[in-house]
Amino acid sequence: MALVLNSEAQLVRDSALEFFADKSPVLMLRKLRDSRDADGFSRPLWREMADLGWTGFLVPEAHGGSEFGMVGLGQVLEAAGRTLAATPLLSTALIAASAIDLAGNEAQKQKYFPGLVSGDSIFALALEEGAHHNPNRIATTAKRDGDGFVLDGAKRFVIDGHVANQLIVVARTSGGQNDRNGITLFMVPADAAGVAITRSAMIDSRNAARVTLAGVRVGADAVLGRIDGGADPLEAVLDRARAGLAAEMLGSSSEAFERTVQYLKDRKQFGVAIGSFQALKHRAAQMFCEVEVTRSAVTAALAALDENANDASLLASLAKAKASDTAYLTGNEGVQMHGGIGMTDEHEIGFFMKRARVAQAMFGDAAFHRDRYAALTGY
Amino acid sequence: MAALDIFRAETRVWLEANCPASMRTPMPTDEGSSGGLRAEYKNPETKLWLDRMSAKGWTTPTWPAEYGGGGLGKDEAMVLEEEMRAIGCRSPLSGMGISMLGPVLLEYGTEAQRVEHLPAIIKGEIRWCQGYSEPGAGSDLAGLQTRAVLQGDHYLVNGHKIWTSNAHLSDKIFCLVRTDPAAKKHEGISFLLIDMAWEGVRARPITLISGYSVFCETFLENVRVPAGNLVGENNKGWTIAKRLLEHERKGIGGIGAPGAPTADKPVYVIAKDAVGEVDGKIADPALRNQISVQLMNTHAFQLTRRRAAEASEAGQPPGPMSAMFKYYATELNKTRYEAVLAAGGDQMLGWEGDEYDPNHLRNTREWLRSKANTIEGGTSEVQLNIIAKRVLGLPD
Numbered sequence: 025m026a027l028v029l030n031s032e033a034q035l036v037r038d039s040a041l042e043f044f045a046d047k048s049p050v051l052m053l054r055k056l057r058d059s060r061d062a063d064g065f066s067r068p069l070w071r072e073m074a075d076l077g078w079t080g081f082l083v084p085e086a087h088g089g090s091e092f093g094m095v096g097l098g099q100v101l102e103a104a105g106r107t108l109a110a111t112p113l114l115s116t117a118l119i120a121a122s123a124i125d126l127a128g129n130e131a132q133k134q135k136y137f138p139g140l141v142s143g144d145s146i147f148a149l150a151l152e153e154g155a156h157h158n159p160n161r162i163a164t165t166a167k168r169d170g171d172g173f174v175l176d177g178a179k180r181f182v183i184d185g186h187v188a189n190q191l192i193v194v195a196r197t198s199g200g201q202n203d204r205n206g207i208t209l210f211m212v213p214a215d216a217a218g219v220a221i222t223r224s225a226m227i228d229s230r231n232a233a234r235v236t237l238a239g240v241r242v243g244a245d246a247v248l249g250r251i252d253g254g255a256d257p258l259e260a261v262l263d264r265a266r267a268g269l270a271a272e273m274l275g276s277s278s279e280a281f282e283r284t285v286q287y288l289k290d291r292k293q294f295g296v297a298i299g300s301f302q303a304l305k306h307r308a309a310q311m312f313c314e315v316e317v318t319r320s321a322v323t324a325a326l327a328a329l330d331e332n333a334n335d336a337s338l339l340a341s342l343a344k345a346k347a348s349d350t351a352y353l354t355g356n357e358g359v360q361m362h363g364g365i366g367m368t369d370e371h372e373i374g375f376f377m378k379r380a381r382v383a384q385a386m387f388g389d390a391a392f393h394r395d396r397y398a399a400l401t402g403y
Numbered sequence: 404m405a406a407l408d409i410f411r412a413e414t415r416v417w418l419e420a421n422c423p424a425s426m427r428t429p430m431p432t433d434e435g436s437s438g439g440l441r442a443e444y445k446n447p448e449t450k451l452w453l454d455r456m457s458a459k460g461w462t463t464p465t466w467p468a469e470y471g472g473g474g475l476g477k478d479e480a481m482v483l484e485e486e487m488r489a490i491g492c493r494s495p496l497s498g499m500g501i502s503m504l505g506p507v508l509l510e511y512g513t514e515a516q517r518v519e520h521l522p523a524i525i526k527g528e529i530r531w532c533q534g535y536s537e538p539g540a541g542s543d544l545a546g547l548q549t550r551a552v553l554q555g556d557h558y559l560v561n562g563h564k565i566w567t568s569n570a571h572l573s574d575k576i577f578c579l580v581r582t583d584p585a586a587k588k589h590e591g592i593s594f595l596l597i598d599m600a601w602e603g604v605r606a607r608p609i610t611l612i613s614g615y616s617v618f619c620e621t622f623l624e625n626v627r628v629p630a631g632n633l634v635g636e637n638n639k640g641w642t643i644a645k646r647l648l649e650h651e652r653k654g655i656g657g658i659g660a661p662g663a664p665t666a667d668k669p670v671y672v673i674a675k676d677a678v679g680e681v682d683g684k685i686a687d688p689a690l691r692n693q694i695s696v697q698l699m700n701t702h703a704f705q706l707t708r709r710r711a712a713e714a715s716e717a718g719q720p721p722g723p724m725s726a727m728f729k730y731y732a733t734e735l736n737k738t739r740y741e742a743v744l745a746a747g748g749d750q751m752l753g754w755e756g757d758e759y760d761p762n763h764l765r766n767t768r769e770w771l772r773s774k775a776n777t778i779e780g781g782t783s784e785v786q787l788n789i790i791a792k793r794v795l796g797l798p799d
């Protein structure tokens with residue numbers, strides 16, 4: 025497992041950093057928010073990302089992708105995190121591409137990959153039902169109905185839910201509410217009869233939605249993977265999502281940290297730069313260490329996922345836990361060290377703290393992943 | 404076969420034939436080999452292993468062969484390390500000679516100094532200690548007061564060093580002394596090599612909170628030090644002093660690395676034994692969480708160490724990452740022993756006696772020892788100062 029980027033990944037990283045700095049600075053998110061943009065992201069920009077090949081990084085070459093992998097996509101997500109860019113990279117290029125690739129059959133791949141790679145289709149994973157991430161706790165039901173199924177249930181925190189063309193719904197086909205067995209994944213068109221989607225307005229001004237399914241009929245061809253056997257591919261998809269999100273969070277944390285250090289040099293009080301105060305210096309130095317250590321965990325997780333390494337799940341949990349703790353630290357310290365200006369909406373540092381808080385909770389917070397790390401290690 | 408593969412094959416054969424069986428087991432803390440005239444070898448194979456390795460120069464694999472070092476390139480040294488790790492070889496020699504003074508003599512010493520000191524360090528014949536700190540000069544090391552006055556062909560040295568690790572077991576001491584009291588404090592310091600057996604040198608052991616006596620007060624009273632024992636230039640010792648500290652901190656930054664001596668069992672096993680388990684989980688969720696935080700931070704830090712090593716192999720400059728190693732490794736090591744103590748409960752609170760498992764007693768003493776990690780070699784606060792200044796560029 026390499027922890028240092030090869031030249032190809034470095035190239036992707038450099039061009040992604042340039043792309044987001046240039047075309048999607050934090051100001052872009054502010055504009056989307058203030059104009060109450062219906063999509064919550066820029067479709068023309070999404071098209072450009074597709075043209076750069078980023079939507080196809082996890083898609084097999086036979087289906088128009090590049091199979092460039094998680095390390096590559098992680099570089100793009102990290103760069104997007106630096107400017108808090110609102111994009112469907114996570115929901116579509118990462119989660120949907122992985123779900124279809126890992127669980128889908130040939131017909132499904134042929135059906136969904138072209139639109140995914142071209143940027144025409146947006147996908148959303150409809151998983152969560154409670155206030156905390158819990159991928160096994162599924163009450164949404166899918167009952168047999170002739171050849172097909174009927175789905176009923178309520179989902180929340182569905183990333184990009186209201187702009188998606190396709191939902192990937194996690195439903196229960198058998199078993200009790202907390203059983204790993206009996207979970208099945210379904211491809212459900214967002215405009216299917218009985219699907220109701222309402223956008224959630226979250227603190228990070230990014231896309232999320234509630235989805236209710238009331239007597240939604242789908243055919244047998246909607247089943248993604250094995251009936252009752254959805255938990256395993258779902259876990260593999262979630263591990264990629266955790267590592268990818270951790271990469272995004274690493275980007276946001278690095279940016280918030282660097283901006284804060286710059287502010288410590290610029291802002292003067294008592295006739296000197298506030299960065300000369302040791303109380304702030306030490307906390308800045310500690311943040312530096314945490315960002316560096318987080319970078320190592322994130323890079324290791326991305327690489328392990330590409331290699332299907334035995335410890336990929338362990339590393340994904342490590343990366344998400346560290347990224348969550350570090351995002352919490354850099355977000356909160358960022359606001360505190362900016363003083364009053366940090367509390368204003370006009371200043372951008374608060375955007376980082378708000379995004380951090382949502383990303384922390386997404387796909388398992390630090391406590392969730394510490395518990396999982398312990399379980400995977402055997403204690 | 405490529406040259407490196409041949410080297411690997413030969414090294415493997417040699418290690419297999421020459422590394423004694425007991426030297427392939429984890430090292431108990433009291434069997435470390437630091438060499439020196441006063442060394443006592445509890446296990447005779449420790450000495451045998453030292454002699455065999457030093458004959459090949461492999462106690463210092465990358466030092467030049469002309470002084471008795473291994474003369475290996477970086478790649479070969481890495482192979483040697485890998486092959487030693489593969490069969491669990493103990494390090495044959497440790498100490499301030501090989502980790503701190505030697506590299507500095509290679510960089511700043513005269514040819515005569517290298518010829519005199521390096522072979523003895525490599526063979527483990529002479530043990531060195533470090534005379535930096537004084538009662539009035541710790542973090543503010545450059546405030547040191549030990550005086551050295553040049554009198555013809557020798558310096559006359561008077562002063563009081565403290566916290567001198569293992570001075571009572573060492574043969575020689577490298578000392579920072581003030582040679583120009585009128586100059587600015589960083590500009591009047593020199594670096595001298597002194598023999599502990601010379602008249603006027605006296606070391607008095609100090610008992611630590613762990614009950615062990617690993618450091619001393621060292622008194623220097625009218626000690627006559629030949630002028631040839633000055634390393635570098637007169638009054639220019641501070642540069643050398645700082646370089647040596649970099650080597651020291653790099654060494655301490657390796658603490659808690661895989662293979663370093665640890666508790667006898669994984670900490671979560673200690674916890675399960677002590678509080679029981681429910682569905683395979685440690686029964687106490689707060690303790691379980693504490694252990695996860697510790698193990699996960701350790702894991703992420705080990706990956707950071709590896710990332711730095713890979714970056715340096717790839718020819719990238721060490722970058723700002725290395726600045727954090729001393730700080731992070733030592734803070735982490737303290738949390739490691741805190742977790743062990745938390746897991747063990749009152750079994751880990753024993754001082755001595757048959758009532759307690761010897762492994763537990765050792766853990767407890769190591770817990771006390773670990774508190775020094777964030778003080779010795781420059782405190783954590785000083786490391787944070789360095790990161791803030793040198794890496795982040797924050798103003799004084």
Ligand SMILES: Cc1cc2nc3c(=O)[nH]c(=O)nc-3n(C[C@H](O)[C@H](O)[C@H](O)COP(=O)(O)OP(=O)(O)OC[C@H]3O[C@@H](n4cnc5c(N)ncnc54)[C@H](O)[C@@H]3O)c2cc1C
Pocket residue numbers: 532533534535536537540541542543565566567568569618775778779780781782783784785788
């Ligand atoms: C086990 C052990 C072995 C040692 N071995 C050796 C040895 O072999 N040779 C040798 O020369 N020395 C040795 N030392 C000494 C060690 O280097 C010093 O203890 C250390 O540099 C701190 O100095 P001090 O003890 O005077 O503490 P002080 O400098 O008095 O520090 C006290 C507290 O003040 C803080 N502080 C001081 N200055 C600042 C600052 N500028 N900003 C913020 N906080 C600050 C410190 O971080 C610390 O918390 C050893 C120490 C220990 C514990």
